[in-house]
Amino acid sequence: MNKTCVVHLSVDEIAGGAARAANRIHNTLLEFGINSRMVVLYKYSDSDFVTSIRVNKVALFFAIKINAFIRIIFASKKLGAFSAGLIGTLKVKNQKELKQADIISLHWVPGGFLSIFSIAKILNLGKPVVWRLPDTWPFSGGLHYSSSEKELAAPLRFRLLSKFIIYLKYKLWNTKKLTIVCTNRWIESQVRNSKVFEGARIIKIATGVDLGQFKPLDQTTSRQKFNLPDKKRLVLFGAVNSFDDHRKGGDLLVEALLKLSQKISNNDQMPDIVIFGGSVVPNDLARVFNCHVVGILNEEEELAAIYNACDVFVAPSREEALANTVLESTACGTPTVAFNIGGMPDSIVHKKTGYLANPYSIEDMAKGIDFCLNSHGKMTNDCVNLSEKSFSLKKNVYEYIKLFG
Numbered sequence: 001m002n003k004t005c006v007v008h009l010s011v012d013e014i015a016g017g018a019a020r021a022a023n024r025i026h027n028t029l030l031e032f033g034i035n036s037r038m039v040v041l042y043k044y045s046d047s048d049f050v051t052s053i054r055v056n057k058v059a060l061f062f063a064i065k066i067n068a069f070i071r072i073i074f075a076s077k078k079l080g081a082f083s084a085g086l087i088g089t090l091k092v093k094n095q096k097e098l099k100q101a102d103i104i105s106l107h108w109v110p111g112g113f114l115s116i117f118s119i120a121k122i123l124n125l126g127k128p129v130v131w132r133l134p135d136t137w138p139f140s141g142g143l144h145y146s147s148s149e150k151e152l153a154a155p156l157r158f159r160l161l162s163k164f165i166i167y168l169k170y171k172l173w174n175t176k177k178l179t180i181v182c183t184n185r186w187i188e189s190q191v192r193n194s195k196v197f198e199g200a201r202i203i204k205i206a207t208g209v210d211l212g213q214f215k216p217l218d219q220t221t222s223r224q225k226f227n228l229p230d231k232k233r234l235v236l237f238g239a240v241n242s243f244d245d246h247r248k249g250g251d252l253l254v255e256a257l258l259k260l261s262q263k264i265s266n267n268d269q270m271p272d273i274v275i276f277g278g279s280v281v282p283n284d285l286a287r288v289f290n291c292h293v294v295g296i297l298n299e300e301e302e303l304a305a306i307y308n309a310c311d312v313f314v315a316p317s318r319e320e321a322l323a324n325t326v327l328e329s330t331a332c333g334t335p336t337v338a339f340n341i342g343g344m345p346d347s348i349v350h351k352k353t354g355y356l357a358n359p360y361s362i363e364d365m366a367k368g369i370d371f372c373l374n375s376h377g378k379m380t381n382d383c384v385n386l387s388e389k390s391f392s393l394k395k396n397v398y399e400y401i402k403l404f405g
Contacts, residue, residue, distance in 0.1 A: 003035065004034065004035060004102045004103065004404060004405070005035045005036075005037065005100055005101050005102045005103070006029060006034060006035065006036045006037070006101070006102070006103045006104075006105055006404055007036075007037045007038075007039060007097045007098060007100070007101035007103070007104050007105065008022055008025070008026050008036065008037065008038045008039070008105045008106075008107060009038075009039050009040075009090070009104065009105070009106050009107065009109055009113070009114065009122075010022040010023075010038060010039075010040050010107040010108060010109065010113075011040065011041045011042065011108055011109055011110070011111045011112075011113040011114075012040060012041065012042045012108070013038065013040045013042060013043045013044050013045060013050055013052075014044055014045070014298070015042065015044070016108070017134070017323060017324045017325075018107055018108035018134035018135075019040075019107070019108065020324055021107070021132075021134070021207050021324060022038070022105075022107035022108070022132070023038070024208065024209075024210065024393055025105075025132075025208075025397055025400060026038050026049070026050075028208075028393055028394060028397040029397060029400070029401070030049060032397065032398075032401060034401065034404070036049065037049055037050075037051065037097050037101075038050040038051070039051050039052075039053060039090075039095065039097050039098075040052055040053070040113075041053060041055065041060075041089065041090075041111070041112065041113045051097060053089065053090055053091075053095065055089045056089070059089055060089050060112050062087070063087040063088065063089055063112040064111070064112045066084075066086070066087055067082075067083055067084050067085075067086075067087070067112070070084045070086070070161070071084070073157075074155075074157050074158045074161045075142075075154070075155075075158045075161075077246075079143060079150055079154055079158070080143060080144065080145050080150075080246070080247055080319065081135075081143070081144035081145065081247070082142050082143055082144065083110035083111060083137060083142055083144065084142050084161075084165065085110050085114075085115050085116045085137070085142065085165065086115055086116065086117075087112070087115050088110075088112065088113055088114045088115030088117070088118045089112055089113060090113055090114055090118050091118075092118050092121040092122055092125075093121070098122070098125065101127060102127065102128075103127065103128050103129075103130060103404050104122055104125070104127055104128070104129045104130070105129075105130045105131075105132065106119070106122075106129065106130070106131040106132070107131075107132055107134065108134045108135075110137060116165070116168050116169055116172060116173075117172065119172075119173065120172035120173055120174070123173050123174040123175070123177070123178060124174055126177070127177065128177050128179070128404075129177060129178050129179070130178075130179045130181060130400075130403060130404070131178065131179070131180055131181065132181040132183065132205075133180060133181065133182055133183065133187050133191065133321075134183070134321060135187075135321050136187070136190060138169075138180075138196070138197075139166075139169070139190070139191060139194040139195075139196040139197055140162070140165075140166070141161065141162025141163060141164075141165045141166045142161070142162060142165050143162075145247065145319035145342075146190075166195065166196060169196045170195050170196050170198075173196065175197055175198065175199040175200040176199065178197070178199075178200040178201070179200065179201040179202075179203065179403065180197055180200050180201065180202045180203070181203060181204070181205050181400075181403075182202065182203070182204045182205075183204070183205065183206055183207045183321060183322045183343065184204075184206070184321060184322045184342070184343030184346040184347075185204070185343070185345075185346055186321070186342045186343050186345075186346075187321055187343065188202065188204050203403070205396055205399045205400065205403075206322070206346065206390055206391055206396055207322050207324065207327060207391065207396070208327075208391055208392055208393030208394070208395065208396035208397060209324070209327045209328050209331050209387070209391055209392075209393055210300065210393045211331055211387060211388065211392050211393065211394075213300045213301070213304055214300070214303070214304050214307070214327075214328045214331035214332050214387075215304070215331060215332060215333075215384070216308065216332055216333040216380060216384065217304065217305065217308040217332070218308070219308055219309060222305045222306070222308040222309035223309045225302075225305050225309070226274075226292070226294050226305070226306065226309060228272075228274065228292055228309055229272060229290075232271065232272045232290075233269070233271040233272070233311050233373050233376070234271060234272050234273075234274050234292075234309065234310040234311050234312075235257070235271045235272070235273050235274065235310065235311070235312055235314060235369060235373070236274045236275075236276075236306065236307065236309075236310035236312065236313045236314065236329075236334070237250070237253055237273065237274070237275055237276075237313070237314050237315075237316070238275060238276035238277045238297075238306075238313075238325060243280070243281075243282055246318070247317060247318055247319050247320075248316070248317050248318075249316035249317045249318050249339075249360075250282075250316065251282075252316045252318070252360060252362065252365065253314055253316040253365070254282050254284055254285050255362045256314075256316070256362050256365035256366040256369060257273065257285060257288075257289065257366070257369070258284065258285075258288060259362055259363060259366040260366040260369055260370055261288050261289070263366070263370070270289070271289070271311070271373060272289060272290040272291070272292060273285065273289045273290070273291045273292070274291075274292045274294060274306065274309070274310055275291060275292070275293045275294070276293075276294045276295065276296065276297050276306055277296060278293075278295055278296045281293060294306060303328060304328070304332055307328060307329045307332035307334045308332050308333070308334065310334060311334070311372070311373055311376050312334065312335055312336070312337060312354075312369060312372040312373055313325065313326070313329035313334050313335070313336045313337070314336070314337045314338070314365075314369060315336055315337070315338040315344070316337075316338065316339065316365060317338065317339070317341070317342075317344075318339070318341070318360065319341065319342060320338070320341065320342040320343060320344060321342055321343045322342075322343035322346060322347055323338075323343075323344075323347070326338065326344070326347045326348065326354075327347055327387070327391050330347065330348075330353055330354070330383045330386060330387050330391070331383070331384070331387040331391065332383075333379070333380035333381075333383045333384055334380075334383065335353055335354040335355070335372045335375065335379040335383060336348055336353070336354035336355075336372075337354055337355045337357065337365060337368040337369050337372055338354065338355075338356060338357070339356070339357050339358070339359040339360055339365070340356040340357065340358060340359055341359050344356060346390075347391070349382065349386060351371070352379065352382045352386075353379055353382050353383045353386050354368075354372060354379070354383075355367075355368030355369075355371050355372055356368075
């Protein structure tokens, strides 16, 4: 095994897209013979290469509650996910893995794990730090999906807090040995205009997926695994809290599907809807479509099967960096429909591997779903070719190996 020790910091081992991406990088580094370790707040496996920090549960409770209190006082739900980052539970000087590390790799780290102040301590250890950005929190005033429009529309008290948080990050974070990894052009363009990361090295490495796991499979066999109808056209939607998370756009998908149903006169052509992520089906959707809820899918084998079982995957997010689900679906040869926002243009080639709808046009999203349903099988090769060219996990992790030196 390579003597260089890379320590990844992530709030979670596997739950959520950012954690899954971090875990995939970590495990692939191990496959390449790199001495890789993960330090997390929440651990689920029995891996000897993953360590859960020792944390006072009362301290963690207060860290989470204080962040929630700050959001209630200063922000609003309309602004989306927010982390003040003023309180964390990781004790930098006591964590032996950080002492042993040659390189420290940061991933999604707020949520009561790292604070602005503990990140400052890590950056002052004098060790190279690589930070893969899953969203805008590292350089924003607390929003995980920030924009100038949001900031201008926010209450004055929030704008003042946001400026204070950015000021803290700018003043406290030593960027001399920091490399920022952007997963898409949208994030990269914002980072390069960020005051927080002035002086940092900025590069782009796309998120990768395991092409040995996510690949085209027999559709009939895949459908049988979930007891899905063999002859129907199937539209797939899935996310954590699929219809409850405003950012994920489940409500927009419902409207688009209802719009699509009005244009289908032949009942045989009406698609069924497949949903993963554990949500209850909205009544408006259930009244018009046959819906199949397959629950929460944690295993990659299950995810690959559900993508292959369906004819089109829809990712109707209002805000998104570079969704794992889109990359996984594409690798399986299943086209994706999404709004032309965030990192989606990096992962979808319009009308070749999916459809990029005008934000946030219900009419155009319905048109995109119809387009992909009627192009069934014609996009498979383009999807696979795009994945092999740009989103191979092993190729992209090799870029990290070169970065780690």
